[in-house]
Amino acid sequence: MDRRRVLALGAAAGIAALAPGRVMAAADPVPVLTNWTKLTLQLVRHTATYSPPVAARAFGYLGVIAYEAVAACDGAMTSLAGQVNGLPPLPAPGDGLHDAAAVLQSALSAGVAHFFSNTGPSGQRAMAAMTRTLNAKVTEGLPAEVAARSAALGQAIAAHVCHWADGDGGAVVENMGFPHSYTARDDAAAWVPTSLVRQQQAPLLPDWGNVRPFAMPAGNACALPPPPAYSEDPGSAFYAEAMEVYTATQAITPEQALIARFWSDDPMLSSTPPGHWIFVANDLITRRQMPLAASVDLMARLGIAMADAFIGCWHDKTTYNLLRPVTYINRVIDPAWKPLLTTPPFPEYPSGHSTVSAAAATVLTAALGEGYAYEDVTHEREGLDARRYDSFWQAAEEAGKSRLYGGIHFRSAIAQGLTQGRCIGAHAVALRTVA
Amino acid sequence: MRGGLVRALGLVLLAAPVAPVAAQTVPQFVEETGASGLAHRFTGEWEYMVGGGVAAFDCNGDALPDLALSGGTAPAALFVNQSQPGGALAFAAVDSGVEMEAVTGTYPIDIDSDGITDLVLLRVGENVVMRGLGDCRFERANEDWGFDGGDAWSTAFAAIWEEGAALPTLAIGNYIDRREEAYPWGSCTDNWLHRPEGTAYAPPLPLTPSFCALSMLFTDWNGSGVKSLRVSNDREYYEGGAEQMWHLDPGQPPRLYTEAEGWKRLRIWGMGIASTDLDADGYPEFYLTSMADNKLQRLADPAPDALPDYTDIAWAKGVTAHRPFMGEDLRPSTGWHAQFADVNNDTRADLFVAKGNVWEMPDFAMADPNNLLLQGMDGVFVEAADKAGVASTQAARGGAVVDLNGDGALDLVVVNRNSPAQVWRNAGPVGTWIGVDLRQPGPNPTGIGAWVEVRTGEHLQRHEITSGGGHVSGIWGPQHFGLGQADTAEVRVIWPDGRISDWRDVPANGVVTVSPAD
Numbered sequence: 022m023d024r025r026r027v028l029a030l031g032a033a034a035g036i037a038a039l040a041p042g043r044v045m046a047a048a049d050p051v052p053v054l055t056n057w058t059k060l061t062l063q064l065v066r067h068t069a070t071y072s073p074p075v076a077a078r079a080f081g082y083l084g085v086i087a088y089e090a091v092a093a094c095d096g097a098m099t100s101l102a103g104q105v106n107g108l109p110p111l112p113a114p115g116d117g118l119h120d121a122a123a124v125l126q127s128a129l130s131a132g133v134a135h136f137f138s139n140t141g142p143s144g145q146r147a148m149a150a151m152t153r154t155l156n157a158k159v160t161e162g163l164p165a166e167v168a169a170r171s172a173a174l175g176q177a178i179a180a181h182v183c184h185w186a187d188g189d190g191g192a193v194v195e196n197m198g199f200p201h202s203y204t205a206r207d208d209a210a211a212w213v214p215t216s217l218v219r220q221q222q223a224p225l226l227p228d229w230g231n232v233r234p235f236a237m238p239a240g241n242a243c244a245l246p247p248p249p250a251y252s253e254d255p256g257s258a259f260y261a262e263a264m265e266v267y268t269a270t271q272a273i274t275p276e277q278a279l280i281a282r283f284w285s286d287d288p289m290l291s292s293t294p295p296g297h298w299i300f301v302a303n304d305l306i307t308r309r310q311m312p313l314a315a316s317v318d319l320m321a322r323l324g325i326a327m328a329d330a331f332i333g334c335w336h337d338k339t340t341y342n343l344l345r346p347v348t349y350i351n352r353v354i355d356p357a358w359k360p361l362l363t364t365p366p367f368p369e370y371p372s373g374h375s376t377v378s379a380a381a382a383t384v385l386t387a388a389l390g391e392g393y394a395y396e397d398v399t400h401e402r403e404g405l406d407a408r409r410y411d412s413f414w415q416a417a418e419e420a421g422k423s424r425l426y427g428g429i430h431f432r433s434a435i436a437q438g439l440t441q442g443r444c445i446g447a448h449a450v451a452l453r454t455v456a
Numbered sequence: 457m458r459g460g461l462v463r464a465l466g467l468v469l470l471a472a473p474v475a476p477v478a479a480q481t482v483p484q485f486v487e488e489t490g491a492s493g494l495a496h497r498f499t500g501e502w503e504y505m506v507g508g509g510v511a512a513f514d515c516n517g518d519a520l521p522d523l524a525l526s527g528g529t530a531p532a533a534l535f536v537n538q539s540q541p542g543g544a545l546a547f548a549a550v551d552s553g554v555e556m557e558a559v560t561g562t563y564p565i566d567i568d569s570d571g572i573t574d575l576v577l578l579r580v581g582e583n584v585v586m587r588g589l590g591d592c593r594f595e596r597a598n599e600d601w602g603f604d605g606g607d608a609w610s611t612a613f614a615a616i617w618e619e620g621a622a623l624p625t626l627a628i629g630n631y632i633d634r635r636e637e638a639y640p641w642g643s644c645t646d647n648w649l650h651r652p653e654g655t656a657y658a659p660p661l662p663l664t665p666s667f668c669a670l671s672m673l674f675t676d677w678n679g680s681g682v683k684s685l686r687v688s689n690d691r692e693y694y695e696g697g698a699e700q701m702w703h704l705d706p707g708q709p710p711r712l713y714t715e716a717e718g719w720k721r722l723r724i725w726g727m728g729i730a731s732t733d734l735d736a737d738g739y740p741e742f743y744l745t746s747m748a749d750n751k752l753q754r755l756a757d758p759a760p761d762a763l764p765d766y767t768d769i770a771w772a773k774g775v776t777a778h779r780p781f782m783g784e785d786l787r788p789s790t791g792w793h794a795q796f797a798d799v800n801n802d803t804r805a806d807l808f809v810a811k812g813n814v815w816e817m818p819d820f821a822m823a824d825p826n827n828l829l830l831q832g833m834d835g836v837f838v839e840a841a842d843k844a845g846v847a848s849t850q851a852a853r854g855g856a857v858v859d860l861n862g863d864g865a866l867d868l869v870v871v872n873r874n875s876p877a878q879v880w881r882n883a884g885p886v887g888t889w890i891g892v893d894l895r896q897p898g899p900n901p902t903g904i905g906a907w908v909e910v911r912t913g914e915h916l917q918r919h920e921i922t923s924g925g926g927h928v929s930g931i932w933g934p935q936h937f938g939l940g941q942a943d944t945a946e947v948r949v950i951w952p953d954g955r956i957s958d959w960r961d962v963p964a965n966g967v968v969t970v971s972p973a974d
Binding site for chain 1: 691749768
């Protein structure tokens, strides 16, 4: 995908006109996409199983659902079936008029209900309210038979994608992703639990690297070289990286502390790192009034890239099973040291936020261009001011550095995570969306 | 020290001497819900997924606690305790004046200092203060006391008497804006601080920012004699929130403790606060219920002028209670009401935690048994709810561990959501015990804010007299202390104004009333 392609898709705009006589759009479909995305971000935060990998997976599938719902009504777009791993051809629209907004609304309401079937009562009420509200909007003035036909198509597309999703190995998450037991490896370099939370005495989702990816061929498609060899020798590269974390956190500036907090994106307290990037994309779609086809194209690629990023990252986390800075620094440098951020309950290398941010930056840059300046208002409601970036890569690199300031990652995990994310993101960028 | 006159008024021996109790003796609880006549349900859906409180207090002067239970969509109800001392539990519902709908929580407190306990009814809608008239009858007193009940979804309460005040200061915690159906998140409404102005209440002060409080507690956390207000908040609904503690300096508006003062950001699904001074060092520990792991906080550096910096010792003490300890359901637990109480009278505070799924939350245990964690002599707690017979898997919310039949063995009442409330009689074995009832002239007749200390040999127990905390449930009555095998104990009181009474010997197995010297 390049920027010209997205603009070409944009020309198709809100109504797909390439199938004359079959498609109409009584209501603007873009708000259907952005409203469901906003709600999905809240559901991610408020559904206990939604750790970052699980959230990225949902964004990936919901992105595909939205894309395929719009593509079904737009002859200028081509399906992702046959391109992403294991997705069979989508249900074709039958005869008669379909309404693009109604198809999208039906597909997303069914898709969100599927992926968040385990959310709590507030989420269930919110989904029901959103469904009612948007159903009313998209069907206003629409002939009943068109509304019914469109709803049926949207539901069929959602059911098709959800069935495909159920077989990827990531659909069932128990105990919020933590195995009930874990035996630590007898190795000084090995990850050991760092939390006082009983539930977190085993690594989060240790098999996530085996989940079927979307666009990259396998979980190890962008595998990384090993981190620096573990050593407690003050002259070693490993010691130097740990000392860098220690020194940085001891002398942290207010700006660095703010960066650490801005990108902390803690699960169950935020929409998680992939949610952060989805928020940015959704905000840009709204603020820049992006056309429908370009919007769903962006959301699909972004979700796919980030879902794959967590699969690839977790593959290497499990492979290298490296200890966290707090473990090493307390053992070797300063037993009383504490990181600024809460250390996540899984191995260190590579940095998940770095991998996913680089994957996101790769997709966003391909879609919107190098040097695309924007304002990130993700955490304004949490009381954190907006931050301005000159490019998506500037933001992704800051996200990576934030983990060092926060004391939860070594430099190699960040640098290699960014490299891995760039590689993984390229697979999503390579998907064909123009017929 | 002023005064120090301890009067043992009507020391009543209510039970035959009991056998000595060993450490972590598991008392046997007998469920008597059906036979006792306590037939009540807390019902409702959206607005009643939280709430479900019980107030345990004596409203007819017979020295047995009566029970006022919230009902949600059903009317609240008052059950008069008709149990015989040491006998089976027996209750009878009476028309008391509290029978209104939309009640989420109930707390007993003598607001007008007339010696008759009043009630605060937290509601979805207008909160109501009920003046006790005696003989378990109550009347609305909002207008007489200038109390603005507001219109919110109220889910937390705490009270304290500020120096020189004629009425207690009441803190009320509020939850979600219930009109926000599609986006309830981030819609937490203001908590309120009702401070008296003369003999009536001033308009409530908003405790902004508020983060969906489900428990509040005034506490002398640092032994300074000045109370602060801890607030436990539900992270499910706040944005930018965290656990909170407010300064309540005399004559000053409340202000939050800050990170610069040592207060650390903690974000949990806060649902209940229990406190006691587990190590008798003068600084209370706090148990905070949540989903999955619960927290037990101890000051990182317990000393005069300590910073409010707490260390989580829940795991070390065996009280994370993070998932069901029995049965096949291994999903994380959901904790609500919590209370420290010595259920086997071995001199160590035990811990009861009410458990229950919020409402169709499939990632959390549906069969979630209540916990009864018995503290050993080493300070570590061990689960015993199943052995004790109180491991109900109903969707519990509020509760009270309280001596319902006056035999010195603490019994248990639990309010469940959309299923019947349950009550258990503690059939022992338990050790010896005393109850300490505080009485002082003038305002604050029951000594809220005092500390009671009980010594048996070298072992010291300390209780802070509080009103609030738990999950929408409160107890008013004598402070219960287990004495192990001792047949006497020494008792003294540190009164809210700082006066300290002399140590006095008190025989075991009775209730002693203590007053300061005039």
